[in-house]
Amino acid sequence: MIDLRDVTVSFTLPNGMRRTVVENLSLTIGRSEMAYLIGPTGSGKSTLLRLLYMDCLPDEGVASIGDYRSDRITNKEIPHLRRSIGVVFQDFQLLPDRSVYDNVAFALYATGQGRSEVKHDAMRALARVGLSHKRNQYPHELSGGEQQRVVIARAIANHPWVLLADEPTGNLDPGVANEIQELLVSLHRQGMTLLMATHDYRIVKKYPARTLALMNGQIVEVDPETL
Numbered sequence: 001m002i003d004l005r006d007v008t009v010s011f012t013l014p015n016g017m018r019r020t021v022v023e024n025l026s027l028t029i030g031r032s033e034m035a036y037l038i039g040p041t042g043s044g045k046s047t048l049l050r051l052l053y054m055d056c057l058p059d060e061g062v063a064s065i066g067d068y069r070s071d072r073i074t075n076k077e078i079p080h081l082r083r084s085i086g087v088v089f090q091d092f093q094l095l096p097d098r099s100v101y102d103n104v105a106f107a108l109y110a111t112g113q114g115r116s117e118v119k120h121d122a123m124r125a126l127a128r129v130g131l132s133h134k135r136n137q138y139p140h141e142l143s144g145g146e147q148q149r150v151v152i153a154r155a156i157a158n159h160p161w162v163l164l165a166d167e168p169t170g171n172l173d174p175g176v177a178n179e180i181q182e183l184l185v186s187l188h189r190q191g192m193t194l195l196m197a198t199h200d201y202r203i204v205k206k207y208p209a210r211t212l213a214l215m216n217g218q219i220v221e222v223d224p225e226t227l
Helices: 045-052 078-083 100-109 115-128 144-156 174-189 201-206
Strands: 002-012 018-029 034-038 060-065 086-088 162-166 193-197 210-215 218-222
Touching (some): 018 218, 034 201, 100 115, 144 174, 174 193
16 A cells, blocks of 8 residues: 655755655555654655655655556646545645635546535545534534544545544644544544554544654654554
8 A cells, every 4th residue: 555665755955965865765654554754843744745746756766556657647647646545734724715614525526526426425435524513514614623623534535445644633732633533533444544654643642553753764663552
């Protein structure tokens, strides 16, 4: 499902120097597996997720997700890849002038679906996150937890086979964070592959799963009970 082989990624800093984020990194995550990606701010967690939805490409090595490979993918294929996976961001990225329903439907219309199919899939996604009754409200009328549920609904509306979550509970109070994590875990239990980047060790210990620490550009597997 997810495979990184000897991947190195670096970026040019404002002073012209190069900073290596990950170096000769290898990682495999199987179908329907759940895994956490932990590490301090700036360790490269978001960069690793960006590799998987091909927002950046490795300097060396190969990043693969499903049938897509970084060394073979074309610019025309990248939108198809992104429509087959779900991505949940920390900062919501909802459209403020559109209703809850329209925020979810917008992503589906972008895939070329017809109106009736969009309505069916959008309402099904909102039902899965418990927000059918909020479909006509706007983002500013929702709590932080409800806004994150809309983001998750948008991410799963197109029936993705893998969900990438980048600090999805980072801006939420502990109680609300628990609700969001329980939702993500329930999606995983329904068969979805889940890779979640987080620095919230409380969440990792409360909802244990395979835990991968990104340290000095490398992945180290750790026991969540030791965090």
